[in-house]
Amino acid sequence: MDLSLEYALPVLTDPIVIGLIVAGTVMGVVIGALPGLSSSMGVALLLPFSLYLEPIPAIALLSALYCAGTFGGSITAILINAPGAPPAVATAFDGYPMATKGEAGRALGIAAVSSASGGILSVLVLLFAAPLLAQVAYSFGPPEYFALGVFALSMLASISGEAPLKNLIGGCLGLLIATVGIDLTTGVERFTFGVPELYEGIQFIPVLIGLFAVTELLNQAQELGRERIAVTVSALKLPSLDDFRRVKNTILRSSCIGIFVGVLPAEGSTMAAMVGYNEAKRWSKTPDDFGKGAIEGVAGPEAANNAATGGAMVPTLALGIPGSATAAVILGGLQVQGLRPGPYLFEEQPGLLYGIFFAMLLANILFLFIGLLGAKVFSRISLVPRTFLWPTVFALCFVGAYGLNQSMVDVWIMIISGLVGFVLKKNGFGPAPIIMGVVLGGLVETSLAQSMIIFDQQWTGFLSRPITLSLLVLAVISLIGGKIRSVLRRLLSRTNRTA
Amino acid sequence: MKHHDTITGLALLALCAIAYWLTTGFSEVPAMLSQNVPPTFFPRLVISIVATLSVVLVAAGIGREPEITGRSSTTFWRTVAIIASTGILASILGTLLTLGIVAVALPIAWGERRYSFIGILAVCLPISIYLIFTLGLNVYFPTGQIVGLLLEN
Numbered sequence: 001m002d003l004s005l006e007y008a009l010p011v012l013t014d015p016i017v018i019g020l021i022v023a024g025t026v027m028g029v030v031i032g033a034l035p036g037l038s039s040s041m042g043v044a045l046l047l048p049f050s051l052y053l054e055p056i057p058a059i060a061l062l063s064a065l066y067c068a069g070t071f072g073g074s075i076t077a078i079l080i081n082a083p084g085a086p087p088a089v090a091t092a093f094d095g096y097p098m099a100t101k102g103e104a105g106r107a108l109g110i111a112a113v114s115s116a117s118g119g120i121l122s123v124l125v126l127l128f129a130a131p132l133l134a135q136v137a138y139s140f141g142p143p144e145y146f147a148l149g150v151f152a153l154s155m156l157a158s159i160s161g162e163a164p165l166k167n168l169i170g171g172c173l174g175l176l177i178a179t180v181g182i183d184l185t186t187g188v189e190r191f192t193f194g195v196p197e198l199y200e201g202i203q204f205i206p207v208l209i210g211l212f213a214v215t216e217l218l219n220q221a222q223e224l225g226r227e228r229i230a231v232t233v234s235a236l237k238l239p240s241l242d243d244f245r246r247v248k249n250t251i252l253r254s255s256c257i258g259i260f261v262g263v264l265p266a267e268g269s270t271m272a273a274m275v276g277y278n279e280a281k282r283w284s285k286t287p288d289d290f291g292k293g294a295i296e297g298v299a300g301p302e303a304a305n306n307a308a309t310g311g312a313m314v315p316t317l318a319l320g321i322p323g324s325a326t327a328a329v330i331l332g333g334l335q336v337q338g339l340r341p342g343p344y345l346f347e348e349q350p351g352l353l354y355g356i357f358f359a360m361l362l363a364n365i366l367f368l369f370i371g372l373l374g375a376k377v378f379s380r381i382s383l384v385p386r387t388f389l390w391p392t393v394f395a396l397c398f399v400g401a402y403g404l405n406q407s408m409v410d411v412w413i414m415i416i417s418g419l420v421g422f423v424l425k426k427n428g429f430g431p432a433p434i435i436m437g438v439v440l441g442g443l444v445e446t447s448l449a450q451s452m453i454i455f456d457q458q459w460t461g462f463l464s465r466p467i468t469l470s471l472l473v474l475a476v477i478s479l480i481g482g483k484i485r486s487v488l489r490r491l492l493s494r495t496n497r498t499a
Numbered sequence: 500m501k502h503h504d505t506i507t508g509l510a511l512l513a514l515c516a517i518a519y520w521l522t523t524g525f526s527e528v529p530a531m532l533s534q535n536v537p538p539t540f541f542p543r544l545v546i547s548i549v550a551t552l553s554v555v556l557v558a559a560g561i562g563r564e565p566e567i568t569g570r571s572s573t574t575f576w577r578t579v580a581i582i583a584s585t586g587i588l589a590s591i592l593g594t595l596l597t598l599g600i601v602a603v604a605l606p607i608a609w610g611e612r613r614y615s616f617i618g619i620l621a622v623c624l625p626i627s628i629y630l631i632f633t634l635g636l637n638v639y640f641p642t643g644q645i646v647g648l649l650l651e652n
Binding site: 214224390 | 503504507518528532535536538545549555572574575583585594601605609610616628640641
């Protein structure tokens with residue numbers, strides 16, 4: 001990939017791209033700050049409308065929203081103890097206690113600086129790592145892609161420690177949804193029930209709008225009446241230089257953790273934030289202050305969750321394997337735009353990497369100022385009555401699902417996905433693994449079919465290629481690694497007790 | 500894992516059985532394409548994996564205490580009814596009118612009693628959608644059977 005400025009300048013100087021990045025950042029902070037609306041849902045809702053744009057401005061808009069939305073969640077986490085998005089859950093542990101002590105401005109300032117630092121570091125990694133990874137991926141054939149898909153799906157087992165089995169089932173259900181339509185190699189209809197609109201498969205956008213937004217709407221309907229106590233930002237007291245000195249190592253450490261977790265397929269900002277928080281506590285000189293309003297407890301998760309955004313885009317762009325749920329939605333957006341995520345993407349769209357890099361960089365810088373100067377204004381967003389917010393969100397869902405093909409079948413798919421998604425969520429199945437399965441379905445099936453032809457229908461062929469074998473071994477480790485770890489821990493504690 | 504998971508696992512197994520049965524109805528592959536992987540191969544592979552994982556889910560849930568979950572409120576069921584009916588309503592009344600009705604019905608179902616605000620939302624929402632999407636982006640929404648009949652007459 002050519003990193004020359006020849007491709008960068010047209011993107012960096014395009015007023016439309018800059019305008020869309022600013023709009024995406026503001027929308028991201030607003031969406032992130034609204035309890036119940038996450039960056040995944042924001043990107044999902046915006047995706048159908050971004051299709052009216054050229055690929056680079058469209059992806060720049062979505063990428064900016066992704067970064068800003070991840071930060072936005074911290075505002076309500078700190079002020080009303082209601083994380084606007086799952087990655088901000090860990091921020092509330094210490095952010096809200098700080099706010100109740102009258103240090104809301106300090107907490108918001110630390111959150112903004114940590115988020116921006118983590119985000120900026122991660123986009124720098126993205127700029128250099130994505131093309132390098134793409135170079136490696138040039139040598140990948142169908143068996144390697146199949147193994148990579150299996151590895152990505154196996155990582156679903158570790159997205160949430162509580163429900164690895166359900167995440168795997170969710171991912172497989174997503175794969176099954178992706179099989180609907182005419183089989184490309186044989187022309188045979190599968191699960192179409194004679195509905196012509198399903199011949200080309202179930203459209204990705206209505207499914208993801210249903211799973212993310214409609215499911216959350218139903219969730220909100222069940223949570224009505226729960227009161228949230230808001231803390232007022234009486235004075236925007238910014239963090240002192242001393243505060244920054246205290247958290248600089250936490251920010252750096254958590255940023256590295258966030259980038260690493262983000263690069264891993266399927267792992268996203270939420271996991272990065274939890275690891276970032278735990279590590280901040282482990283390295284702290286005053287771990288007992290955690291949970292009572294420690295600034296490292298805000299800096300750690302915030303740096304990590306925003307660093308994961310850039311990290312997650314590395315495998316998404318270079319390999320076509322999503323690094324997080326939101327990256328899966330952006331990947332879907334690239335596919336709907338007619339682009340081919342993977343190593344050839346940078347050849348076909350040389351400006352795209354710059355578009356995404358620039359969007360994420362600018363978004364991180366912009367929300368730093370927004371976070372520092374506009375926290376008071378954005379904190380009021382959480383006061384928008386849910387009774388008016390959600391009908392508007394539903395109208396956007398309807399229009400977004402319908403708009404792509406102007407088909408009512410897509411609206412029905414969105415409604416059914418939402419209802420099914422809610423039932424699944426109530427039974428412990430999150431929407432992210434299903435989306436991951438839907439996005440990876442085509443790649444996994446096609447590469448498996450091609451591999452089987454290459455290997456003359458012999459499964460053992462997969463063991464004859466080193467990269468494939470390594471990826472499959474990693475997949476097995478990620479599937480059973482957690483179980484082995486807990487068995488070993490149990491054995492160790494039993495041995496210690498007897499000793 | 501909770502006892503609840505046993506029921507979830509059994510439901511998934513039933514889903515797998517139905518999905519597998521559906522794969523038996525796939526058309527025959529033309530002879531010239533028979534060297535390819537059959538169209539049933541991948542769906543059946545995925546169904547088998549889901550079935551295996553579901554068996555594990557069933558087994559893990561046996562003997563565990565059932566999870567205590569609250570009953571869904573009337574508000575929730577009203578919301579489900581409103582959402583589910585939008586698809587039908589849109590084909591009868593048209594999309595914009597349906598979204599206007601949703602803008603009234605959903606807030607009222609959720610306990611909102613500031614009718615003037617509800618009225619503003621019900622009017623502004625469809626109008627904004629029409630201005631942005633129909634006039635701005637050329638997205639034409641179904642006008643519905645009733646409007647269609649009125650226009651015919």
